[in-house]
Amino acid sequence: MKGIVFTKFFEMIEEEKGYDLVDTIIEEVKPDSGGSYTAVGTYDHSEIVALIVSYAKHTGQNVSDVLKDFGKYLFDVFYNNYSSFFNPNHTAFDFLKSIDNYIHIEVAKLYPDAQLPRFKTEEPQKGTLVMTYVSTRKMADLAYGLIEKTLQHFQEEKSIIMENVEAGGSVVKFTIS
Amino acid sequence: MVLKELEVLKRRLEREIKARKEAERILEEKALELFHSNEQLRKLNQNLEDTVQKRTRELAQSQKQFQSLVESAGDIIYNANVKGHFTYVNPMSEKVLGYSKEELIGRHYTEFVQKKYVDKVRQFYLQTLKNNKKTSYYEFPVINKKGRIIWLGQKVQIEYQADGNHKITAVARDISELVQARKALESSEEKYRGIINNMELGLLEVDLNGKITKAYDWFCDMTGYTAEELVGKDPIEVFMRPEQIPIMKEQDANRKRGQTGVYEIEMRKKNGEYIWVAISGAPFYNIKGKMIGSIGIHLDISYQKKMQAQLEAARYEAEKARKAEQDFLAYMSHEIRTPLNAVVGMANLLASTRLDDAQQVYVQDIKYAADVLHGLVSDVLDITKIEAGEVEVVESELNLEQSIAMLCKTLDYRAKEKGNKLTYSIKENVPAFILADRNFLNQILLNLLGNALKFTENGAIKVAVEKIGEVEDGVFLKFEVSDTGIGISADKADKVFERFKQEKAETQRQYGGTGLGLAISRQLVELHGGRIYVESKEGEGSTFIFSFRVKEVETSTSNTFVPTGAETHSLESAFILVAEDNEFNLRYIQALLDQWKVKYRIASNGKEAVRLSEIEEFDLILMDMQMPVLNGYEACQAIRKDPGNPNQNVAILALTASALLDEKRKAREAEMNDHLTKPFTPDQLYAFISQNLRIEVSENVNEEVHQNAFSALGLPKGFDAKALEDTYQGDIEYALQMITLYMKSIEEEWKKGEANLKAKDYKELVTWVHKLASNFTMVGLPHISEQFRKTEKELKEKKSLTGYQTKIEKLILEVKKSKPKVKELGETLLKAIEND
Numbered sequence A: 001m002k003g004i005v006f007t008k009f010f011e012m013i014e015e016e017k018g019y020d021l022v023d024t025i026i027e028e029v030k031p032d033s034g035g036s037y038t039a040v041g042t043y044d045h046s047e048i049v050a051l052i053v054s055y056a057k058h059t060g061q062n063v064s065d066v067l068k069d070f071g072k073y074l075f076d077v078f079y080n081n082y083s084s085f086f087n088p089n090h091t092a093f094d095f096l097k098s099i100d101n102y103i104h105i106e107v108a109k110l111y112p113d114a115q116l117p118r119f120k121t122e123e124p125q126k127g128t129l130v131m132t133y134v135s136t137r138k139m140a141d142l143a144y145g146l147i148e149k150t151l152q153h154f155q156e157e158k159s160i161i162m163e164n165v166e167a168g169g170s171v172v173k174f175t176i177s
Numbered sequence B: 001m002v003l004k005e006l007e008v009l010k011r012r013l014e015r016e017i018k019a020r021k022e023a024e025r026i027l028e029e030k031a032l033e034l035f036h037s038n039e040q041l042r043k044l045n046q047n048l049e050d051t052v053q054k055r056t057r058e059l060a061q062s063q064k065q066f067q068s069l070v071e072s073a074g075d076i077i078y079n080a081n082v083k084g085h086f087t088y089v090n091p092m093s094e095k096v097l098g099y100s101k102e103e104l105i106g107r108h109y110t111e112f113v114q115k116k117y118v119d120k121v122r123q124f125y126l127q128t129l130k131n132n133k134k135t136s137y138y139e140f141p142v143i144n145k146k147g148r149i150i151w152l153g154q155k156v157q158i159e160y161q162a163d164g165n166h167k168i169t170a171v172a173r174d175i176s177e178l179v180q181a182r183k184a185l186e187s188s189e190e191k192y193r194g195i196i197n198n199m200e201l202g203l204l205e206v207d208l209n210g211k212i213t214k215a216y217d218w219f220c221d222m223t224g225y226t227a228e229e230l231v232g233k234d235p236i237e238v239f240m241r242p243e244q245i246p247i248m249k250e251q252d253a254n255r256k257r258g259q260t261g262v263y264e265i266e267m268r269k270k271n272g273e274y275i276w277v278a279i280s281g282a283p284f285y286n287i288k289g290k291m292i293g294s295i296g297i298h299l300d301i302s303y304q305k306k307m308q309a310q311l312e313a314a315r316y317e318a319e320k321a322r323k324a325e326q327d328f329l330a331y332m333s334h335e336i337r338t339p340l341n342a343v344v345g346m347a348n349l350l351a352s353t354r355l356d357d358a359q360q361v362y363v364q365d366i367k368y369a370a371d372v373l374h375g376l377v378s379d380v381l382d383i384t385k386i387e388a389g390e391v392e393v394v395e396s397e398l399n400l401e402q403s404i405a406m407l408c409k410t411l412d413y414r415a416k417e418k419g420n421k422l423t424y425s426i427k428e429n430v431p432a433f434i435l436a437d438r439n440f441l442n443q444i445l446l447n448l449l450g451n452a453l454k455f456t457e458n459g460a461i462k463v464a465v466e467k468i469g470e471v472e473d474g475v476f477l478k479f480e481v482s483d484t485g486i487g488i489s490a491d492k493a494d495k496v497f498e499r500f501k502q503e504k505a506e507t508q509r510q511y512g513g514t515g516l517g518l519a520i521s522r523q524l525v526e527l528h529g530g531r532i533y534v535e536s537k538e539g540e541g542s543t544f545i546f547s548f549r550v551k552e553v554e555t556s557t558s559n560t561f562v563p564t565g566a567e568t569h570s571l572e573s574a575f576i577l578v579a580e581d582n583e584f585n586l587r588y589i590q591a592l593l594d595q596w597k598v599k600y601r602i603a604s605n606g607k608e609a610v611r612l613s614e615i616e617e618f619d620l621i622l623m624d625m626q627m628p629v630l631n632g633y634e635a636c637q638a639i640r641k642d643p644g645n646p647n648q649n650v651a652i653l654a655l656t657a658s659a660l661l662d663e664k665r666k667a668r669e670a671e672m673n674d675h676l677t678k679p680f681t682p683d684q685l686y687a688f689i690s691q692n693l694r695i696e697v698s699e700n701v702n703e704e705v706h707q708n709a710f711s712a713l714g715l716p717k718g719f720d721a722k723a724l725e726d727t728y729q730g731d732i733e734y735a736l737q738m739i740t741l742y743m744k745s746i747e748e749e750w751k752k753g754e755a756n757l758k759a760k761d762y763k764e765l766v767t768w769v770h771k772l773a774s775n776f777t778m779v780g781l782p783h784i785s786e787q788f789r790k791t792e793k794e795l796k797e798k799k800s801l802t803g804y805q806t807k808i809e810k811l812i813l814e815v816k817k818s819k820p821k822v823k824e825l826g827e828t829l830l831k832a833i834e835n836d
């Protein structure tokens, strides 16, 4: 997992609960990497999972909600840092469809060691987008937050139905309509 | 609390520092990575640039090479666009077409193609493009600037392009001469085939597998097939009988080896009939000289074959009839001649005893009747033999004057009986020795003289011989037998030479004879390549003239020095062996030999003859052919084969009874010297013996019994006494004459030799060498003779003078050197004669 995910997660906690909580969960989890993350570095994926679980425990939330919130937070980060990926003429669907065949491809070029999910998109009828998330990291909730924020960003009123295609959560279907 | 806050802060700071250091490390790493990548990229770039440069240089080089190749090529090379407009032409194109580069570029290729070929050529290339063919070859004529037609063989390569602008490269060559030759060949071939076809010769072409590729009209007419029915078929299967197939196969094999051949064979027509054809087959080549099949020319020879078969049958019949006739005659010959011989012989003996006048007349009558009967049988047999072609010319060396003298002597008594004078004259230009068939010449003359005697009374009969011409290896002699007899009427003159034609029917009754004599004479003369005719005036006499070619013999003894004739050679000293089983004949011969005072021994069969010949040495052997125990041929062979037999080389004369069988050849095979047909007159036997005795004496001198007169003289060094003795038989005077003659002519001879050598006259030199070879033997220098003979032989074999210059110079020197030596020899001989 890229360091930017860790630094932005700590940033979100610090903004909402103060640095003490960041310090607490790091002290508690004691990640192998030592807990000092830089955005350009790459760290084991299990560390972010452990940090999120620890944070959820301290705040009394479930992990899924934490991930959704973090997704929303990340969207803004992406929007600010990678504005070039946003085309003003695009609709939310246009943007979502471009993740798999453009944005994540460019991300992979920038960080060759990035581990990115795959999205299969289709529009069974006008105004409905079906996105199928495929990733061994099972972070569909993060995707949910990101999609939710995307719709808000494009100011489009849509509902998101999320269903597991594969029980463990490595393949998840999003129906946006 | 503050402490805790401080601690958190401190940890945060540590984390921040650590994170920064980590970030720096990562960046450093990345930077380094980037540097390496860049470095790699730069190197790669450099490499790429080098390669590109090298490739560019190479390309330029090869392009330059290619360009100069194209420019200097002996072929036309040009590029054209897909439409056919020239975009590039090489100098050869300019040269062949006569237009400049500027005139050609942009023009369309069809503008240069000969008008009547334009459509065909265009069609060809359109098709090539349509089929996406990459390469093609086509031949067509173009017209150059001067208006000359040039045939081009053009190879075109097309590089197909996606945009349709295909690139066309063409290489063309001037093949005018080839086309010309091809056309000439084709037209001449066509012409000849046309001619042959018109000549009613059936032409058939087959490929290498023997399958028909073309059948010409006349062939089809001959066989009844159409060309379509024949093409692709095997002629052997179509036309041949199974048994003929091997012949055909052999011919085919020969033809495949490039041999031509003619053979006759029967061919089956479509309607099942057979025709005979003569096939001359020849291999058939294409213009490249490769054999592509063969062509058979068939000539219908059915008609000829039919005629041939009929002729064959007729000939066979005739042959059979002739054979029957011959067999009959042979039988008759034997049956009549045996008793006749006895009658004639006994009459002859009776005539030589003491008889009163009446008895004398009776005996003459018996003899005459027997002669007539014998003549009849002989003539019939002779003409049969001649007509059957069973007579061959056997040439031997003979002394013409001697032969004629003998003949005249033989007939003299008959001439005198009727009061006729028989004389002969031989012109000086006639060579002394000729090569001719002794028996034939005798028989012709005997016939003509017999006729002359028969029809002349109290007149003159003359034999005259002269040389009337010279040819390469001989002379033409003319013989005339003239009489002052009754003559022949002009209208019958040319009929007298026909069979059974005597001038008048009553002539035969009056004068007797078979009427075959002249027919035989004519046939014999013609057999010698000569001709015979008669000049006559009725009541005044006739002259029979015949001429033929004889070979001249150059013997060591020239004309002037011929040893004397037979008359001077008495038979008295001769010692003869007579082998004869027939008692009558024996008694006849014995009586004659006793008359002539010849000593003899008698053998009654071949075996005894051989036995006697082993004991005593004879001058001559008379040998009857048909004898019991060992016949004449066998006895003769036994004597000839035995080196211990003193008579191994003696003259053996055959006495034969049959005129029909080829006794002469048999006698020759048994190495007999001569033969005499029974019955013979005393004169014939006398001449026969004396002639052969002479030959025997001159050719087979027995060294041991003859004393050598010359060795006793003490000859100067270098001379061969034996050679002189062999030549002159002890006659020193004769030798001296010859030597004097030699001395007189020798200077002239070497000058002649020198002149001939200078003129490089091969023919003259051979003659010269030949002549001198015999000269040297005559002066007792046989070893020099030998040198000349050897050179003569070599020259004749080589047929040229090359390499013999110095050899002949040496021989001339020998001639010069011999002069003082021979002079010395002459003086020695002269002294010997004077002392004598």
Ligand code: HEM
Pocket (backbone or CB within 6 Å): A001, A002, A003, A004, A005, A078, A079, A082, A085, A096, A099, A103, A107, A113, A114, A115, A116, A117, A135, A136, A137, A138, A139, A140, A142, A143, A144, A146, A147, A150
């Ligand atoms: C400008 C837009 C975006 C950028 C630049 C971006 C970039 C990234 C990056 C850097 C990561 C981390 C990968 C790693 O550390 O190995 C990531 C992961 C992820 N992204 Fe995006 N992303 C974008 C938009 C989105 C959106 C709209 C979605 C939602 C559908 C999404 C779904 C995810 C998820 C679920 C992951 C987590 C990894 C996983 O589940 O395998 N991203 N993205």
